[in-house]
Amino acid sequence: MPNKSGNAYGMTLLCPIINGSKNHQSYADIIRDHLENLPLDSASPMAKVPNTYLCRFYVLNDVFYEGYPAKEEHLKSRYLVFSTNFHGEPDEYLQGMWSHALKEVREIWQYCVGFKAQGTADDFVAYMRKCQVDNALFFNGSTDDSLAEQLKSLYLKQEFSRFVYENEGASDEDLQNAFMEFVKRTDPENLNGPTWVPGHNE
């Protein structure tokens, strides 16, 4: 299946943008400006969306004219492209976007054809699935575990590396004490305990 890889899902959406302009700027350019000014890393709106591994936005202007003898063709509109890799089922994921980043979703999609800013979550899911295109090839860049698992793993990996450096050469007794303290502090089994902040960059 070109969109699934185990429990990981790769969703690609092409949402047509309204032709026309506002305040001497085309809607597509307004969207691009808005995207370029979105906050980054853990402040990104997509960091709030549950189970997002990695996602990407861009504005697609047109197909490329290769030059003679290729035929010159043009798309009927410009597109907002949204590509996202996540854990779980697509409908559930899209529901998660609507419930966790509603304001930002409305701001980003407001100039897309057919998007109902005042619609319901179900309207949103239906709309996005209508814009979905199948991938030709989906390569997931991580395991297909839930995001919470992956974030906890990242956190433990980094904390443990630090632990090893700090305790190199310690006596057996000191090492065991330090390790027990490490386990207490990092709470490895508890996904809701200390963990990597989504979108964090270090």
Next chain:
Amino acid sequence: MDTILDLNDIQGNILKTYARKEYIFARYIFFSIRDGAKGRKFVSDITEYVTNAAPWGHEDNPKPDATTNIAFTYHGLKKLELPEESLHSFPEDFSMGMRERSSILGDTGISAPEHWDPVWNNGDKKVDIWVSVNGLNETAIEKRYELIMKLCEDSEGGVILLTGHRGDDGRDDLHYQDASALFKDGKATAKEHFGYDDGISNPYFKGCQSNPAFVLGGGKPTTGDPATLGGWKPLETGEFILGYRDEAQEYPEAAMPRLLSFNGTFMVYRKLHENVGSFNRYIKEKGQEMGEDGEELVAAKFSGRWRNGAPITTFPTYKEACQYVEDRAEAKEKFDKADGMISKNLAKLKYYKLLSKLVGFDYNKDLEGGRCPVGAHMRRTNPRGALQFGQKGAFDTPGALVNRRRLLRRGLPYGTSEEGTDKDDGNHGIIFMTVGANITRQFEFVQQQWINYGNDFKLANDKDPILGNHNTDEQGKSDGKMVFEAEKDSSNTPHFCSNIPRFVEMRGGGYFFLPSMTALRLIGAGIIDPT
């Protein structure tokens, strides 16, 4: 088919390791061109003294007391008024120059251009010409230097000497950069200031004129046993000299017209200050955690060779390394003293077999880095097929990822340092030079991807412990780190080095074009025709 090079046309420093031929002193002189015509005259005049690669020891080519070689920066070629079309056909790395590309090279902080020796920061008096004199002794150097300075004076200001080299006692106004082998008990050694035997291996390529036995370790790896000649093949000439087929089976990118580039090449020059005190302190401190011969072990793990030159992947303990060096010295003595053809040949065989252990190895028996760490300096700068990560036939040839990244080295140490010193300041380091057909693909790639980064070795962003541009914050904490991996299936633990400070600082350098003798004559006569 043997590649036959016109040795009369190629500058001597490209094909000859002067230091191995007893030219253990060197002087590097830098000039600025103020007038094109006078600059060309200077080039014509000096060409008479430029040393080519023709073999010495013949009646008509006796070994000189001193050699001379000359190279130009892009700015220098411009001042010599080469045609615009020729200038524009030089590769961008050369035309931009090393200074403009310092962010690629990681020359940051104290290594940044604004901290280089004043000779590189002389405002509009840019470095245009590099002249090197290599001499059998200091008298020979002085004599040749005087001769060259006379030619400079004759130019009546058309060519001026650039001063501003840092030297002893805090001086920074010297007229030239001297370099020489380090001496111990009055004898020249192969050592540099951190105590390592340096310059043991260099690329072996078709037509290179080196002893054919040096293809072992110096050539490109085959699938054969690296301890034997069957494990190596000569590299293509075009990796090191313009106008010849290179490893991509084509002629390397070269400036037009062909006569300008043919038999020429590019040279990278870097004055590298060594923080000897910091280095000594680090290996001593870390060495205490490493057990027997800990200090030497840390030095060996950093480099890939014990300081006596033995490769740690082949000789994993200090005792074995010392025994090897002893055995080799003994074999050499026997070879030198042997009488009669048969015993001479037998002694030679034995000596060469031992000698070959210096370079005849790869890392296939040491993939995890238990002996030579994966991030060791030597393993980074010459991976020898290790980038296949043990997968036989991962690439068309074991050397597919390294054959085009080989560095032909031609430098010497400079300055003096006290053995075991704890001082970093002072005038001591290495004049590092590498010669090759493509600056970006060879030197810059190794510097950026393999020295100041570690991803290709699966070492994330760990840097070369010795050359990496580690940083130290105001609290004195340094960010250099390295893992000494443990041997697989052994009860040994890995070791973690952290807090590694910057051991090497860049004090100045540039990218130069080393023309052929023909091109030199054309440049001097001002008759380069790009059409």
